[in-house]
Amino acid sequence: MKVKVIVTLKNGVLDPQGKAIQQTLNGMSFENVSEVRQGKYFDIEVKESDESKAKTQVEDMCKKLLANLVIEDYKIL
Amino acid sequence: MKSSVIIFPGSNCDRDMDVALKKFGFENQMVWHNDEEIPKSDLIVLPGGFSYGDYLRCGSIAGKSRIIKSVINFANSGGLVLGICNGFQILTETGLLPGILQQNKYLNFICKNVFVKIKNKENKFFKDIKKEVLELHIAHNEGNYFCSNDELKSIEDNGQIAVTYCDNKGNDNEENNPNGALKNIAGIFNKNKNILGMMPHPERMIDQFLSGEDGSLFFENLIGSL
Numbered sequence: 001m002k003v004k005v006i007v008t009l010k011n012g013v014l015d016p017q018g019k020a021i022q023q024t025l026n027g028m029s030f031e032n033v034s035e036v037r038q039g040k041y042f043d044i045e046v047k048e049s050d051e052s053k054a055k056t057q058v059e060d061m062c063k064k065l066l067a068n069l070v071i072e073d074y075k076i077l
Numbered sequence: 078m079k080s081s082v083i084i085f086p087g088s089n090c091d092r093d094m095d096v097a098l099k100k101f102g103f104e105n106q107m108v109w110h111n112d113e114e115i116p117k118s119d120l121i122v123l124p125g126g127f128s129y130g131d132y133l134r135c136g137s138i139a140g141k142s143r144i145i146k147s148v149i150n151f152a153n154s155g156g157l158v159l160g161i162c163n164g165f166q167i168l169t170e171t172g173l174l175p176g177i178l179q180q181n182k183y184l185n186f187i188c189k190n191v192f193v194k195i196k197n198k199e200n201k202f203f204k205d206i207k208k209e210v211l212e213l214h215i216a217h218n219e220g221n222y223f224c225s226n227d228e229l230k231s232i233e234d235n236g237q238i239a240v241t242y243c244d245n246k247g248n249d250n251e252e253n254n255p256n257g258a259l260k261n262i263a264g265i266f267n268k269n270k271n272i273l274g275m276m277p278h279p280e281r282m283i284d285q286f287l288s289g290e291d292g293s294l295f296f297e298n299l300i301g302s303l
Binding site: 013014016017020064065066068070071 | 170221
């Protein structure tokens with residue numbers, strides 16, 4: 001089955017790319033954009049039919065590789 | 078003294094490091110990332126570069142490569158490990174050093190000479206260096222050191238800050254911070270001070286005609302302290 005994961009920077013962690021995107025949007029006449037935080041999205045195909053087993057495994061992947069928990073949070077969709 | 082430089086796909090400072098280590102008397106060997114064993118060494122170096130194309134996060138894929146288990150075992154048994162630039166990023170991703178190197182604050186790749194202040198000399202990496210401030214070279218996009226407040230307190234309490242960005246007189250204030258790094262941190266140790274990760278490249282400063290010689294002081298001390 002397919003498991004989807006979103007990795008984002010934790011609140012309070014500086015996001016210079018998000019800031020640059022926000023400023024560009026403001027410059028493109030989207031003046032009302034006050035903040036952009038960017039992140040990563042993963043589509044993971046796991047050979048496992050049991051949803052909770054697959055998600056437990058993906059959670060382990062998030063902790064060990066996909067996210068760096070010093071600065072990032074992950075969300076399994 | 079024997080040293081090993083690990084080569085990852087995308088490493089590009091491995092040969093400079095090899096030249097530097099040999100110049101100051103190390104018997105150096107190059108080790109491929111896909112090997113499992115590291116030949117007997119007194120020092121392991123993770124060189125600069127862009128291992129695995131900086132995919133996912135800088136150093137994250139190299140941090141899970143085949144050779145890394147041996148590096149971790151070597152480090153945990155007290156062996157001397159040095160990570161420069163991408164090597165520093167790899168060391169944080171393996172968990173051997175706390176924190177992480179984020180993208181530079183102003184999103185620019187920085188390539189220039191900087192001054193760094195030696196903050197702790199009670200370790201093999203810096204102990205007999207007479208100077209307090211070294212001129213070294215940096216070249217990175219992700220050198221903005223960050224860690225949690227708790228970690229920062231523990232790093233400071235244990236004297237784990239190795240070098241900080243400063244001016245030529247040693248003022249390590251915000252004005253002399255090139256990349257936004259927390260507390261101007263350019264390099265840190267682990268608790269036992271046998272692992273050093275730093276963004277500046279001492280191997281680029283070993284020739285007075287090319288650059289400068291403060292890197293020579295670093296390698297001379299290193300071979301002398303082993």
